[in-house]
Amino acid sequence: MGKSKGEMWQYFWQGAKANSSQYRATCLGCIRHHLGKVDLNDAETVDFDSDEAAFKNACIAAGSVLGEKNAMIAHILGGEKPCRYASNTATVTAKALRKRIQDTRKKGKRERDGSSGDDEGPGDISEPAPSKRRRAVDRVEKHQTKRKVFKGISIPFSDEEEKTIHTQFTRATISANLPFQWVEDPEIIKLFSMFRSCAGNVIPSSKVLAGRLLQEEERVGEEQKETLKNENVTLT
Ligand SMILES: [Zn+2]
Incomplete structure (x- = not known):
């Protein structure tokens, strides 16, 4: 598998398409385990697909994750429970990659904290830094370390997950009529951090929530209304 595909794919079998751009991924270590061929290395496990039926069954038994680097790393390293069957190189690669992702995020966070930063990365200059929220998040994180408050598992969110979470924040805000x-x-941020310790990274600022996210949600609502209207026309 080429490097361009992402280095975690060396340790995963590519399964069915999960959506327009991603595939399901099954851990080669888990496949080996279910094949009863624990002595194979990762490359040999891939070659074992010549025994189609057995390989297929092992894949089904092993289960799959979304073929996206954060999900694949999470399978290998686990929140609390790492994969017992992954090869050592898979673990080493996953650890190195996770560190690189975290370093990039930290760097991004520092840049966002600066006065000229913005919440969504370059190219989106309409929304200034959510520095008030960021400060609140940092305060909560510091407070939690100091008081040894129970903390959620530490798995970073993918960009796709962050987008879905933002949409849900908008819907929850409207549905519960929240300001x-x-x-x-800070108490809300603390609450979310109990589920995932890095929740603060994906909680939108109130400005983004009241601005862009709300507009996006309104647009989706309009489109749905439009679709319903058209469907009614064809039905009658
Ligand atoms: Zn596994």
Whole structure:
């Protein structure tokens, strides 16, 4: 498998398409285990697909994750429970890659904290840095370390997950009729951090929530109304 595909794919079998751009991924270590061929290395495990039926069954028994680097790393290293069957090189690669991702995120966070930063990365200059929220998040994180408050598992969110979470923040805000500032409340941030310790990275600022995210949600609502209207026309 080429390097361009992402280095974690050396340790995963590519399964069915999960969506327009991603595939399901099954851990080669887990496949080996279910094949009863624990002595194979990762490359040999891939070659073992010549015994189609056995390989297929092992894949089904092993289960799959989304073929996206964060999900694949999470399978190998685990939140609390790492994969017992992954090869040593898979673990080493996953650890190195996770560190690189975390370093990039930290760097991004520092840049966002600066006065000229923005929440969504370069190219989106309409929304200034959510420095108030970021400060609240940092305060909560510091406080948690100091008081040894129970902390959620530490798995970074993918960009796709962050987008879905943002949409859900908008819907939850509208549904429960919450003020937009609720996302910056330290007790709320503390609550979410109990589920995932890096939740603070994906909680939108109240400004982004009341601005871009709300607009996007309204646009989706309009489109759905439009579709329904058209369907009614064809039905009658
Ligand atoms: Zn595994």
